[in-house]
Amino acid sequence: MIDFIQIPTRGTRTFGWIQEASIIDSLYNVVSVFAPDSDFHKKLVNEIIPSLVQEKDGKNEMLTTLNTKPLSIKYKLLIGTAFTPRSESRCNGIIQAAIKGQKRPFIVDWAADSYVRWAQAINFIKYDYENDSFSITDRGLALTKATVEDKEKIIIQAILSYPPAYRVLSLLSNPDNPLTKYELGEKLGFTGEEGFVCYPLKSIIAALAETKNPKERSKIRSDWESSSDKYARTICQWFGHLGLVKTCKKEISVKYGQKLVSDTLSAFRITPKGERELRNCNGNSRHTKIEKNVSYEMFATKGKDREYLRLRRSLILKLLIENKNIMFLTKIKEALNKQGFDESLETIRDDILGFYNIGINIQISDHKVILTDKIADFYIPIYKNLSFKSELSKEKDEIRLKLKTLSHSYLSLIDLAFDPKQSLLFEIKTMDLFLNECGFYGRHLGGSNKPDGILYTDEDYPTKEGIQNYGIIVDMKAYSKGYNLPIGQQDEMKRYISNNQKRDEKINSTKWWTEFPVSLNNFYFMFVSGNFKGNISEKLNKIYLETNISGTALPIETALIIADRIKSGEITLHDFEKSICNTEYKLKR
Numbered sequence: 001m002i003d004f005i006q007i008p009t010r011g012t013r014t015f016g017w018i019q020e021a022s023i024i025d026s027l028y029n030v031v032s033v034f035a036p037d038s039d040f041h042k043k044l045v046n047e048i049i050p051s052l053v054q055e056k057d058g059k060n061e062m063l064t065t066l067n068t069k070p071l072s073i074k075y076k077l078l079i080g081t082a083f084t085p086r087s088e089s090r091c092n093g094i095i096q097a098a099i100k101g102q103k104r105p106f107i108v109d110w111a112a113d114s115y116v117r118w119a120q121a122i123n124f125i126k127y128d129y130e131n132d133s134f135s136i137t138d139r140g141l142a143l144t145k146a147t148v149e150d151k152e153k154i155i156i157q158a159i160l161s162y163p164p165a166y167r168v169l170s171l172l173s174n175p176d177n178p179l180t181k182y183e184l185g186e187k188l189g190f191t192g193e194e195g196f197v198c199y200p201l202k203s204i205i206a207a208l209a210e211t212k213n214p215k216e217r218s219k220i221r222s223d224w225e226s227s228s229d230k231y232a233r234t235i236c237q238w239f240g241h242l243g244l245v246k247t248c249k250k251e252i253s254v255k256y257g258q259k260l261v262s263d264t265l266s267a268f269r270i271t272p273k274g275e276r277e278l279r280n281c282n283g284n285s286r287h288t289k290i291e292k293n294v295s296y297e298m299f300a301t302k303g304k305d306r307e308y309l310r311l312r313r314s315l316i317l318k319l320l321i322e323n324k325n326i327m328f329l330t331k332i333k334e335a336l337n338k339q340g341f342d343e344s345l346e347t348i349r350d351d352i353l354g355f356y357n358i359g360i361n362i363q364i365s366d367h368k369v370i371l372t373d374k375i376a377d378f379y380i381p382i383y384k385n386l387s388f389k390s391e392l393s394k395e396k397d398e399i400r401l402k403l404k405t406l407s408h409s410y411l412s413l414i415d416l417a418f419d420p421k422q423s424l425l426f427e428i429k430t431m432d433l434f435l436n437e438c439g440f441y442g443r444h445l446g447g448s449n450k451p452d453g454i455l456y457t458d459e460d461y462p463t464k465e466g467i468q469n470y471g472i473i474v475d476m477k478a479y480s481k482g483y484n485l486p487i488g489q490q491d492e493m494k495r496y497i498s499n500n501q502k503r504d505e506k507i508n509s510t511k512w513w514t515e516f517p518v519s520l521n522n523f524y525f526m527f528v529s530g531n532f533k534g535n536i537s538e539k540l541n542k543i544y545l546e547t548n549i550s551g552t553a554l555p556i557e558t559a560l561i562i563a564d565r566i567k568s569g570e571i572t573l574h575d576f577e578k579s580i581c582n583t584e585y586k587l588k589r
Contacts, residue, residue, distance in 0.1 A: 002318045004382045007129045012307065012381055013075065016121060016298030017164070019230040021114035022237035024155065026099045028143070030115045031124045033078075033098050034071055034136035035144040040098075041066070048097050052106055057092035066094070072128065072135045078116055080109045122158040122165075123293045129381045156242055160281040161293050161376075163359030164188060168235045169244065169270065169278050170359070178248050178269035181236070185228035190309075190354030192396065192411030195301030199224045199425065200432040206256040206443060208263040226425065227301065236268045244274030257435035257442055258458055291374045292360060296381060299354075303415060304390045312341055313351050314380045317360075317371075325371035332369065346400050350408055392418065399557050406437060406564040416478060417530030417556040423478040427452045430476050430528055430559070437563045439573060442472075443515060450512040451496045452476045456520055457573050467574055470522040473497065476529070483529035485539045485553070493525055497547040524580045525551035528559060532584055540582040552585045561587060 021027070032040035045066050053059040058077065065073055073094060080093020086108065091097050095112035107115075116134065119125045124140035127133075136144075143154050159165045168184055182201045189196025207220050225233075239245035250267035253260060270278070283289030294317070300309035319335050320327055329345050336343055352369055355362050361373040389397075396411050403411075410433055416426040424446070431444040431453045442455040456471035473496050477483045500513045500523060525543065532553045540551050554562075562585075565571045579585055 002315065002322070002380065005129050005379045007381045007383045008132070012129075012297060012310075012383070013127070013132075014297060014301070015117055015127065016295050017227075017231055017301055018114055018118045018121060019227070019234050020111065021118045022234055022241065023099075024238070024241050026115060027118055027124075027155070028151070029098045030095055030119045031136065031140045032144050033066075033094060034073070034125055034134070035141060036066075036069065036071060038144045044094075044098060049094070052091045052097050054090065057090055062094050062097075070135065072131070072133045074131070074133045075116075076132075078134065079112045082109050121293070121295070121298075122162045123376070124158060129379060152242065156244070156277055157281075157290065159238055159242070160277065161290050163292050163294060163298075164231060165235050165238065165359070166281065166290075166292070167357065167359030168232055169239065169274060172245060172268060172270040173275070173278060175270050175272075175275065178250050178267035180250060180252070180265045180267045181225075181229045181233040182265075184232035184236070184268070185226060185230075186409075187357060188228050188232055189357055190300065190313075191350055191357065192400075192408045193300070193309075193354075194303050194412055194415030194419065194422075195306075196228045197409075197412035197416065197422075197425065197429065198226045198228050199428060200436070201252070202254045202256045202261075202436060203428045203432055203444060204265075205252055205254050205263045206259070206261045208265075209261040210443075223424075224428075239268075239274060244271055244277055245269065246271055255436075257440060259441070289374065291376050293376045294360070294378055296378060298358065303392070305393045307384075308389050308393070311380065311382075312336065312343070313354070314378075315339055315341070316348065316351055317355065317375065318380070320362075320369065320371045321375055327369050328367055329364075329369060330367070344397060344401060347397050350400065395557060399560055402561055403564045405568040406560065410437075410560055410563070413556050413560065414530070417528075418478065418480050420478050420480060423476075426478040427476045430556070431474070433559065433563050434474075438566045438576075440472075442474075445512055445515070447510075449508050449510050451493075454512070454515050455526075456516055468522050469517075469520055470524060470577055471516045471520050473500065473523065473525045475525070475527050477527065479529060482531045482533040483527070483553075484534040485527060485532070485536055489527075490539055490543055493527075493543055493551075494547055497523075497525060497543070497549050501547075523549055524577070525549055526580070527551070527553045528556060529553070531555050537583045544582045550580055550582050552580045552583065554585045558585055558587055 029040055032038040033044060035041055045063060049059060049062050053062060062077060065077060078093055078095050080096050083089040089108055091106040093109060093112050095116055096106045099107045099115060101107045120127055123137055124143060125134045126137050139158060143151060146154055167188060171184055171187055172179060182199060182204060185198045204224055208217055211217050236245050245268050248267050248269050249264050251264050253262040280287040281290040296310050296314050299313035300306045315336060316332060319332060329348060332348055333343060333345060352362060352364050363370040396414050400408060400411060413429055416422050416429060427446060428444050434440045434455055435442060440455040441458050442453060444453045446452050451473045453474040454471060455474060457469045475493060499508045503513050505511050536553045540553060544550050562576060
């Protein structure tokens with residue numbers, strides 16, 4: 001019998017994944033906040049809070065709470081709130097006061113939240129869903145009472161019981177193969193989901209290889225970082241402080257489209273100490289296999305369906321545990337159906353692969369699933385009916401069933417196509433689809449006075465009579481409610497077409513058209529978005545009438561199916577060209 005816990009209607013907190021919190025001493029201070037007998041707790045009560053916190057910001061409430069036994073602290077009192085502007089921030093949270101900032105004697109609310117997430121994820125503190133509060137665990141109490149020599153052992157054991165950390169160290173298990181944060185992030189999390197989408201390594205190397213300006217290279221390294229990349233980097237920082245991982249430089253050569261590009265990135269390499277700790281946590285004659293700590297919140301991070309996905313995945317894991325760690329896929333499907341979830345076997349399979357990618361040892365065959373880890377019990381909070389999925393998730397599930405050869409990681413493009421805040425990642429990931437899955441040449445461009453990207457077929461393209469190489473000027477738009485191709489964007493595309501026809505650097509000094517082969521003289525234009533609304537054919541035809549260049553509007557779900565068919569050999573790039581005719585691109589059966 002799977003038990004649920006009813007919680008207030010405010011919803012759930014965001015736990016399970018951590019960014020930017022990486023200092024071990026600060027983690028120790030956070031745990032010590034909950035241990036009244038610890039030296040740090042006494043210092044916090046007697047010195048730090050009285051000197052840092054004003055009465056109007058909750059000083060008396062903090063001190064009263066910290067002197068309560070048993071000690072349980074509400075989330076808001078722990079974290080505090082933000083100030084606008086940030087430069088005028090005051091300390092109004094217990095964890096803010098517990099950690100020194102770089103420029104102030106305290107940290108801000110979001111940083112405090114990151115450290116609380118960290119302590120909760122590795123089971124030093126536990127969360128009470130009903131009261132929205134935290135208290136210390138037996139493991140956390142043991143840490144605050146441990147000797148200096150034992151503290152590190154306890155922290156390593158705790159971190160390796162956190163599945164994503166185990167996953168990262170496992171990926172680094174070969175010392176001869178260091179990995180970048182991008183390579184780690186790509187294999188961390190649930191496939192094809194907005195919260196775990198990554199910048200493609202090939203795109204990053206291509207962009208760096210094309211850029212010699214130090215400022216631009218630095219900007220690429222800092223700006224081209226997804227959530228998964230940050231999770232991986234943060235975990236590696238933990239391991240670095242503990243001596244399990246060290247940084248190094250890695251020379252990388254990859255095929256981007258049809259070009260070989262190379263550059264050097266920072267990477268992480270496991271140390272002999274890390275190898276030893278990884279072996280120990282997997283179990284041997286001297287060490288028992290480590291028990292993994294998970295939480296409901298770990299199973300999804302973003303999107304309208306976040307709670308729905310968390311519940312579905314929590315149920316799958318609970319079902320496996322209740323059935324002694326082994327079940328047939330069809331039985332999982334039946335059990336989910338009884339809980340109100342009507343899911344395909346392919347969707348369930350992707351969830352199970354996601355468990356593996358977050359660090360839970362699980363095996364899947366054509367029909368059967370075997371959980372080989374011991375999982376600590378966890379709560380499934382319920383605050384509303386979550387057995388209804390959004391239209392976006394339904395669309396993803398429909399496309400999932402149609403993909404025969406394409407990686408399901410590209411399903412994240414459906415999320416990105418409707419998220420204007422992630423337009424750059426949408427552009428880069430879409431170009432990655434065309435270049436590395438469809439066989440086009442080209443590259444992502446972007447920036448002022450340039451199209452988002454260009455595509456073209458190469459010299460080895462079939463040369464039968466009537467077939468020739470062609471190029472495409474690509475514009476990609478991430479819009480939350482669909483793209484209606486306004487007149488400003490029509491005019492912009494006309495300028496790009498004109499730039500390419502005239503090729504005069506006095507008109508456009510970027511000379512972006514030089515990315516096309518000089519011999520190429522057959523061109524098209526293309527808009528890519530989540531979906532299109534309004535009379536798109538009329539607008540495309542206007543561009544054609546003024547430029548004599550044909551184009552198309554390509555919905556992202558159609559792009560995924562086309563890529564799958566091209567990759568499987570069902571259609572060719574010439575077949576793709578045939579349907580570019582100044583209308584929204586339609587799939588042919």
